[in-house]
Amino acid sequence: MPRRDRARRTAFAHLGPLDTLIPLSTGTARLTLENDGSVLLDVNGVPSSHLHPDPEHLVFEYMRWMLLVIDRQLEGLDRPGSGGGPSPAAPQIAHLGGGGCSLPRAVAARHPRSRQIVVEIDALLAEQVRDWFDLPRSPQLRLRTDDALSALVSWREDRFDVLVRDVFSGSLTPPELITAEAAGHADRVLREGGLYLANCAAPPGTGLMADEVATLASVFAHVGVIAEPAHLSGKRRGNCVLVASQRPFPEGIDRDLRSDAVSVRLARSAQVEALARAGRVLVGT
Incomplete structure (x- = not known):
């Protein structure tokens, strides 16, 4: 299909040039328009975000899983007060790592009372994606150009209901963000009962998933x-979502996950404990 015909099918009115390298502060981006009108954003040759015309439709599987957990966590927090009582404070959510902001965009659509801040290290990318993908404006969704760890350390304690880590340098999470020190800061900035969600892409045989579980278990x-299942057993590479809190997780997460298009589960306690025993606590240098 000619590019000009494909461009007519997108719902994103201000999308940047397609199928060409776009300069960024940290390298280059590429936008690819799919047949369903969704847009794949590659950053430095690695798939970063996939945005659908329907903001609640998440193409990346791990983002769908995160959204299900966030839905459960925000139950009761983002509803207006009933019976004449005061409305609860707007849920506060922070995202370390922005890219095209697929997940924040979905959360904003599903939970319009929520207040989100997204930390993205690439200034040009943060500037472009707001227009490319018609992202909500502040205060519903704020973009902050900063290093993820610097932002995490700078935040005051008891600030967020949910903290999401989805930061990659190439195909791996920067090592300074998977340490016990970083987990301690995550715990510090979360409100009582808050949830920490982390995207872990652990190559088979590296033990990285076990190390991350052991590290989080030393704090939470x-x-x-x-x-x-195949990823949990270490048979293949894939994205998993790590969940951590000082309180038991909201009920219904595993039941919700069973409705996903792929066979995904919240691992049994025994499996998580085995991973923690097999891993080592990662500390900063």
């Missing part, structure tokens, strides 16, 4: 793993 009372 409750740690969970959302993954496909």
Whole structure:
């Protein structure tokens, strides 16, 4: 299909040039328009975000899983007060790592009372994606150009209901963000009962998933793993979602996951404990 015909099918009115390298502060981006009108954003040759015309439709599987957990966490927090009582404070959510802001965009659509801040290290990318993908404006969704760890350390304690880590340098999470020190800061900035969600892309045989679980377990009372069985057993690479909190997780997460298009589960406690025993606590240098 000619590019000009494909461009007519997108719902994103201000999308940047397609199928060409676009300069960024940290390298280059590429936008690819799919047949369903969704747009794949590659950053430095690695798929970063996939945005659908329907903001609640998430193409990346691990983002769908994160959204299901966030839905459960925000139950009761983002509803107006009833019976004449005061409305609860707007849920506060922080995202370390922005890209095209697929997940924040979905959260904003599903939970319009929420207030989100997204930390993106690439200034040009942060500037472009707001227009390309018609992202909500502040205060619903704020973009902050900063290093993820610097932003995490700078935030005051008890600030967020949910903290999401989805930061990659190439195909791996920067090592300074998977340490016990970083987990301690995550715990510090979360409100009582808050949830920490982390995207872990662990290559088979590296033990990285076990190390991350052990590290989070050294800080948080409750740690969970959302993954496909083959990934959980270390047979293949894939994205899993690590969940951590000082309180038990909201009920219904595993039931919600069973409705996903792929076979994914919240790992049993015994499986998580085995991972923690097999891993080592990662500390900063």
